[in-house]
């Protein structure tokens with residue numbers, strides 16, 4: 001894969017998305033920022049192209065996905081988990097209609113907790129895994145709760161920290177953006193699901209070795225490699241199972 005990509009940033013106007021836009025531009029990628037309102041895109045890196053679309057309405061997303069090589073999802077609205085957190089992933093994949101793209105999806109530490117807000121994020125993860133695309137799923141800890149000397153990028157698997165507070169891990173916003181953008185061009189990040197936190201120590205110059213020690217998700221698995229199997233597919237809502245069937249059936 002070439003290192004120069006056309007990257008769509010979903011959630012580009014958000015607290016992480018803004019960093020992703022800047023990081024993607026700095027990495028030399030042609031960067032497209034999806035905004036539901038052009039005025040919200042003011043202040044984004046001027047090198048980014050702004051495209052207007054509504055994540056909850058697939059029919060508005062055609063221009064956003066035209067010609068992209070990769071998509072970074074950083075959207076979020078926990079009060080609207082099905083329509084936004086899950087719906088954005090479903091709708092973008094639907095509009096891509098099976099055209100392969102590299103995906104980086106941000107969800108959250110605690111994504112496997114049985115709670116409606118985490119379940120809709122986890123279902124979005126499942127669509128990405130089922131889509132047949134190359135992907136990295138990044139579950140960050142608490143944003144910007146890190147101390148100044150807490151910058152060593154650390155990746156865990158299995159979603160083992162579920163206190164629901166910063167004890168689950170902390171990470172700087174700009175570091176989340178770096179991991180998402182770096183993952184797009186690093187084969188060692190492909191098919192990896194990881195929780196992202198920072199430990200005491202300096203930030204690494206190269207994240208490749210950090211990705212390299214992760215276990216890949218098993219082929220055809222809907223969940224992350226070491227995730228607890230606590231969301232049985234047969235108990236999922238029919239519309240969710242239908243979405244998975246449609247995603248898998250695409251060429």
Ligand SMILES: NC(=O)c1ccc[n+]([C@@H]2O[C@H](COP(=O)([O-])OP(=O)(O)OC[C@H]3O[C@@H](n4cnc5c(N)ncnc54)[C@H](OP(=O)(O)O)[C@@H]3O)[C@@H](O)[C@H]2O)c1
Nearest residue numbers: 011012013014015016036055075076077108140141142143
């Ligand atoms: N805070 C933490 O420590 C933490 C830790 C782990 C994970 N998370 C998760 O991270 C996610 C995102 O965080 P954030 O701070 O970047 O959130 P944010 O600043 O609120 O950004 C959310 C983005 O999603 C977009 N969006 C929301 N609803 C939309 C809709 N209906 N249509 C189109 N776009 C929509 C927003 O667009 P607009 O600008 O137009 O509103 C914005 O670009 C949240 O779901 C949160 O649960 C947070």
